Amino acid sequence: MTLPALADLTLEEKAALTSGASFWFTEAVERVGIPPVMLTDGPHGLRKQAGSGDHLGIGDSVPATCFPPAVGLGSSWDVGLLRRVGEALGVEASIENVGVLLGPGVNIKRSPLCGRNFEYFSEDPIVSGELGAAIVRGIQSQGVGASLKHFAANNQEEDRMRASSDVDARPLREIYLRGFQRVVEDAQPWTVMCSYNRINGVYASEDPWLLTSVLRDEWGFEGLVVSDWGAVNERVAGIAAGLDLEMPSSGGITDAQIVRAVTDGVLPESVLDTAAGRVIDLVRKVTDAAGTATGPLDVDAHHALARDAAARSIVLLKNDSVEGAPVLPLAKDARLAVIGEFAAAPRYQGAGSSMINPTRLDTALDAIRQAASSEVAFSRGFSTAVDVAQEEEVSLRTEAVAVAAAAEVAVVFLGVPARLESEGYDRDDIDLPVNQLALLEAVLAVNPRTVVVLSNGGVVALPFAEAVPAILEGWLLGQAGGGATADILFGDVNPSAKLTETIPLRLEDTPAFLDFPGEFSHVRYSEGLFVGYRWYDARRMPVAFPFGHGLSYTTFTYGDCFAAITPSGDVEVRVTVTNSGSRAGREVVQGYTALPGSAIQRAPRELKAFASVELDPGETREVVLAVRRSDLAYWDRRVDGWVVEGGRYAVEVGASSRDIRSRTVIDIAGDDLVVPVSRSTSLGEALRHPIAGPLLQQAMGRMMGGGDASGSIMPEGVDMMRILEAFPLGRIGLMGALGGGDPVTTEDIDRLIDAANGGAPTR
Missing domain, CATH: 3.20.20.300 (Glycoside hydrolase, family 3, N-terminal domain)
Known part of the structure; x- marks a missing residue:
């Protein structure tokens, strides 16, 4: 036009x-x-x-496919x-x-x-950026x-x-803008x-x-x-x-x-x-x-895609054996008890401006009953209403316990009620409601073969993680999430999702705990770079489930990884992955880097690339992880720009941030970096400067009279140079002549600074 x-x-x-x-x-x-x-x-x-129109989803909207939210x-x-x-x-x-x-x-x-975490992908910028671009x-x-x-x-x-x-500049650039x-x-x-x-x-x-x-x-x-x-x-x-x-x-x-x-x-x-x-x-x-796509909408095809997407979004957090066999996947002829209001009335999206009017809506209860070959019992177990009488809660729990006791496996649906997660306000805690936790405890007392399925837009504390043999993190799964949940429970789809955010043990353990949500309209990001897994790893803190974690109904083994520099300067990491189990499955391979001995503050490891591979039982394939050189850079506040620090980088390949399967090292050349010299530059920094260093060494030689500081009255073993390195250049004259030589004057320092900066003085 x-x-x-x-x-x-x-x-x-x-x-x-x-x-x-x-x-x-x-x-x-x-x-x-x-x-x-x-x-x-x-x-x-x-x-x-x-x-x-309105911004918060109060008014009606046309029917559309509700895909799983970003969480x-x-x-x-x-x-x-x-x-x-x-x-x-x-x-x-x-x-x-x-x-x-x-x-x-x-x-x-x-x-x-x-x-609003349900609208966002991750605690990591590489994951957010890659998925957002897609x-x-x-x-x-x-x-x-x-x-x-x-x-x-x-x-x-x-x-x-x-x-x-x-x-601050570094976390803003490296975490929040990247x-x-x-x-x-x-x-x-x-x-x-x-x-x-x-x-x-x-x-x-x-x-x-x-x-x-x-x-x-x-x-x-x-x-x-x-x-x-x-x-x-x-x-x-x-x-x-x-x-x-x-x-x-x-x-x-x-x-x-x-x-x-x-x-x-x-x-x-x-x-x-x-x-x-x-x-x-x-x-x-x-x-x-205009008119690139014309109607009518293929509602069935889009619903099927929503179901595939939901199944790919469900994380198998835990799947222990009871009586010699893993609890999941479920046998379709098993006597099942489905418990929990969310099974029949799904929580499938967050509240606010992103609320979709779905073209249809699956429930997990219906999908489980359709897939099972035997009768499936159901009990609400709890109510999500705001004010529920104590008598009603006890009655619901008692009924659920009876249903669970009669079943081979109890599948308990727990989650965060919609009123607690919405655009416009934040959550007060990460706890599941007390009535739900009480229900689960009562069910476990009569049936140890219990599966928990979670529905939540943000992570929740899991105080029952040790007691429950199998846990599915179902997040918010969109309109086809009910069918997808049944697909995972019965093994029609092998789970392959992995956490893109850490599940902590307690809210108090989280990086921003002391500075969220701030005060007087200011929020200090005092944790700096240490967001999510970077925080927990740096502090060696235990977590409920780490970033990148997610199990499968099969197993994967990793070979040795190898790293090489490509002609473009990026890093290519290769590793073989084998499906060592009995089911076809998909593994998400994660690549992390670290730089031991770095001159700057860094997390113990940072995700830099990921890729997935689908394998039949016994199949082996090579996975290639492409690490961009630009993603190895840190933001240097001194030059207000990205800098790749040279050194021997550790490259780790794993199934999560705390399940590293293979390691290697690679030497990476750093960027040429010449920081302007000024009177506030420390003696140590100036000595490491390519131009100022030799000039300063000459000046210090004259200052020491050709000697050194060994005649100092300092105690034996005290490193005099480490003390002197902290002095700004503009104050060296205060020290006088340490070794009986000529003192360094202010004019000497200014000439040195001018020479180091190529004749462009920086005071």
Whole structure:
């Protein structure tokens, strides 16, 4: 479609283009033939509202496939699957004439209390970035734009419209921005959505460093920046910072502010032209791709994909043997008792703006009964209602115990009620409700062959982990989760999911415990780099289940791994994996790196690559892990840039962060790094500087009179140089002549600094 040039638009029309026309539509300019574009919520399904819109899912929306939310899809570690889900989302959006689907969310799971964790993939940026890029590619392959969100450091719901995420440069870059960077550079989403919060005191919606310097100048983002709905603080400051489109409509208020700012000379019209031009570019992409997918929707095919995705999302946490045999998979002719309200009334998605009106909804109870060849008993066991009489709780529990006692295996569905997990507020704890824990204890007392199936959008404490022989982490599984759960329970599908977040023993053990959710609208990220498994590993803390953990109904053995540098400078890691069990299965192979003796603070190991392999019984295949050199870099605050530190890196390949199966080492050349020298540079730093070092050694030789500090009155064994290394260069003159030589003057230091910096003095 040919759209008009900016020169054809009036100032008022250009300003109007940068604000929404309504809750879900951009502004049209009918005079010159610019149509509106519809944006609507995802990220795990299409939420196109009928009639007037709202942001929190209160109004009705058209039926759409509800795929597993990111908390489930993330555990699949399956890039191909997420691409397929993205394609399906794009198809449904295209059929409904939606131009942009608002998702995926790639924010880091800093704390398990975040009420919106169900919309995010992982506590690790590599996992979040890889999976986020896959789903963006899938959506956009169907001519529908994705909207990468929520940019950035948006890790809680408490005070989300004002709170400042106060985070240092290294963790901001290495943890909280790295996933966004991966998606932008690899998949070029059509839009990026800025978040509500402030970052180090500046609103994301009006931060030129974030929206322009980092996103565009460094990462090469080519699309449009849209606000989260209602995230604009000051519109003129926002558009100057790089916020192109404000959503939803302000009723013309901010349009007038922009026009006035341009007229008064406060805002250059060229800045407005840039934003309006990006809106027109988005309209062009959407209109050119209109009709890529046409209806009617193949509801059955998309439901089948949702079931496959849900089965790939279920993590087998534990599967011990009872009476000589693993509890799972279940025999279809076994006498089963299904217990728990969630089996019949599934908790399949989180609350808030991502709530999907599903095309259909499976229940685990129905699916289990359909798959079983014998009668399946059921008991609610507990109620999820807010106020339940004690008598009713006792009655429900008593009935469940009787049902469990008569069964060969009891399958108990536990989880977090919907009211406790939602966009807009955070959780108070990570505990399952007391009535559910009491039920489980009572069931275990009469039937040791008990399986727990969990339904939760964020991790929960598992005080029963030692007592229960088999546990499935079912997360939130979308509309087909009931059928997928039955597939896993009976072994029709071999579980292959693995945790993308650590399950801690206690909330008090979690990295952000003392600084979540902050106070007085400030949240100090005092744990720094040590988010998730990095924290637990660095502190050698026990956990319930580690990052990357997930069992199978078969077993996998690993051979020795080998690492080599590729011509592009990346690292290629190869390892053979064998299915040593009796069932076909899929293994997620994880690659971690470490640098022992590093000059900077690092976690004991960090995930840098992953891949999966599907193997028949007895089959062996080679798995290749591609570690990007850029992912080995740390953010150096001294030069405000990425630096790869040279050295002998440890490369570890494993089935989880705490199940390392093979190790090797590889020498990696570091980046050339010359840090500017100043008077605040320490003596030790200056001695290691390639230019300043030799000059300083000469100066110190004169200062020592050709001798050394051995005549010092310091006690024997005290390292005098270690004491001196901490002195800033600007204060060396205070020490005088240590060995009877010539003192080093201020002028000497300034000449040394000028020489080290190539004649560009740094004071």
